[in-house]
Amino acid sequence: MAAEPLVRVDNLSVTLAGRGGQGGTRPVLSDISFDVAPRSVLGIIGESGSGKTVLSNALVNWVQAPLNIASGHIFYGGRDLLALPETEMAKLRGREIAYIGANPTVALDPTVPVGRQIVEKLMEVEPGIARAAARRRVIETLDAVRIPSAGRRFDEYPFQFSGGMMQRAMIVDALVSNPKLLVADNITQPLDVTVAAQIIRLLRDLQNDFETAVVFISSALGVVSDIADDVLVINAGRIVERQPAGALTRAPEHAYTRALIEKVPRLWTGAQTPAASHAADVVLEVRDVERTYVVPDRTTLFGENRVRAVRGVSFDVRRGESFGLIGESGCGKSTLSRLLSSIEPPDKGAIRVGGQDIAGLRGKPLLEMRRRFQLLLQDPYNAIAAHASIGRTIEEPLRIHGLASGAALKARVRDVMAEVGLPADLYDSLPVGLSAGQRQRVNIARALALEPSLMILDETLSALDQVEQARLLALFETLQQKHGITYLYISHDLAMVRRVCARIGVMYLGRIVELADNAAIFENPRHPYTRALLSSVLTVEPKPFLPETYLLEGEPPDPIHIPQGCSFRSRCPFAFDRCAREDPALVFDGAGAAAACHLADGQLPQAAPLIAAGGHPIPPAN
């Protein structure tokens, strides 16, 4: 380090007290020492449970019971933050040391407009400033983070902000007082890839303009190596390695770092992909399905807004195949999964399972049909009744459908438990204390008990860490081979979809804009939106689609005000005048691939060669 460091962490150790003061303590962080140079970006990477978040809290001296700082110092401007009285520390927080957390949607008071809360903070840390001046500065900074129509957004409430917009607002909140140090704890974790990529680029620009030093903490190596100058690797509460970002991915020194890099899924170089299946018959047939929600509009008398969540979706899923649906949040994926599992009927269109339309089914035929397809959701906690034993939970569908009773019922439950890898002695225990992965196994067992032919996996694995995710994916594959189950994956995790789905539909604003086989989607996508999604993936490998060419600005339009013509044109870097007039249809080519785009094949830029990083693709002729 050339200059005097801004922050110097010296032998920091944090412990977690045992329950009720009993049972001693457990170390969470041990002997952490590092410097942060002014105006630099220090990345900190570690898996969940490595102590990253505790470290980020310690940097703003916000470590609360049962955590306890056992020893060490954090020097800032010559003073030890950990020894400062709370009143002195409170003066630094927000003013010189700012913090942004992982979940922006709960960071502000939900009942006060966003802008007002940022002004409140600014006036608190800069007591001299006049309200009008504070307001002006906040709006300017909202502009700087490219929040569209900042003046109007100033008066909107947190629930009217999407996750990405809210994270921008939190960046404004942090930077508006010109802090010297910004601690960013996993700030891209809950965001869509496209939005996360925008936030990273934005933070890098702002960091230059505001001359702020950033400590950037994340569990995604791709994200950290993209933004940081130096990267610090932390494992089980200890620093294992520190290197400049480029050197770390090229030549990791520590075995743990190598393992970490190894675990990052690859989408192109050496990607695992499933074999394309062309054989079997169509098991699920979706035709022109539409769903519109009517919501009250507060601004006009008896006004209503029509939210067009799903606008004419058609696709087929063949028996024994894995079909993937991808897209940003708000694209209608989850509404579609509700329609497919007949939680609610579509307004228009048909959903045929084995030739029979399920849209109009009621009563007993519906129950019969439901047996054949099962839905697995993201949250494994709320999907299981806390008061029922695990055996009882898995039995329930068998009882409802009257498929087994007595000893046969118990035997069947034990079979499926064994099949999903749940130990048999859990039969009589309650779900309390089960890990997220085990809970998800209970859900899978419950679905599997009915021997379904189709399973809809709506972000089923998103809440799990990578190790558990890989195990469950392997389980799904085994079950598929054994029982010929068809899967419909609904996910925003492109790496997972790349690994398991033979056929993939890309959704945008309630429509499928591209539908093709795995290889075609990832290697030769024909819709600019698909390319934009792929360009925003933060990986440690070279990408065929570069953000410079495809990165999207802003977020999808809201599904109330859908643009005329092609709905993607408002964000498409290649839009031309025909796109505003004509809505492109999803046209299939000979090979069974389809894209809804006026740009014919070959009019999009060439994919970048995967080895060289230099060559920029040529802009399109239009």
Added chain:
Amino acid sequence: MAFAIEFFLRRLSQGLLIVLLVAFVIFTLLRVAPGDPIRIILGPMATATAMEETAQKLGLRDPIPVQFGRFVLDVAQGDFGRSFIRGKQGGASGGSQDGAMDMADRAPVMGLIATALPYTLLLAGLGLVFSFLIAVPIGLAAGLNAGRWQQKLGLYVSSLFVSLPNIWVGVVLIYLLSAKSGLLPAIGYRNFAYAIIPAIVVAVEMSPVLIRAIAVSIASNVQEAYFDIGQVRGIGRNRMIYRHVLRNAAVPLLNVFGAQMIGMLLGGLFVVEYIFSFPGIGLLTINAVFQRDFPIIQAVAILASAVLVLINILVDFASTTIDRRLKF
């Protein structure tokens, strides 16, 4: 603005429907209940012909829906009918034995209620003030100091108060503050001082609910992420409490107030007014019940349901104004 207009148009029309429904149920129940009102009006000595004549004249032999329709039309013009028992000059004139009776010299229900209402409003208002004086400090301290002695204090005080029957509290307070020490008057009403002891009884009954509601809603807001993050953002703890926690805690509190406390208050007032012979709506109604004076009972019941509906509309409006996520 559009929102407020739509809100009130929608909710007031719904509210009117609810009150009408409640009115119909009360009206019908009173008419199918045993006991012939004519016998009450005319007294035990009236002849069968006189009774039949009066019943015809009062329309009591018409089908119930017809009677109800007539009643609603009258109410719409502000006329809740006349008491069966009470004379215009006060005092009961029921049981006059001279054959057919003249309803014109019975007191109009509206007038009786209008006379009693101010007393009840005074007692209710004072009772609410007392219960807030007790509950706000205790509840606030309990909510902000979860796990410490303040929380225990809140729990103990509310447990104690909730287990005291208001009749017993009333009698004990009369004995201690009035009969024994002569500090305050207790029975009837001559001036403001007469309202104090009954108001304390009302407050003892209401405050446990309020303490619990305040403590829980404050504590749950303090546990919200925005409270801690606000302090990390650089906003002081006191300001977070004062500007954000109190404001957001008001929403569940308003709902408890509208849904639970107003109902409790109405019920509590009946008993308290009766114990203290306090000349409000409660006493009027209880006497009417003993005398089977149906017009008064039904008028009070219908007005009470209207008040309840109206207060809940206001509470919901206040809640949606504070928290814009709420829908109606």
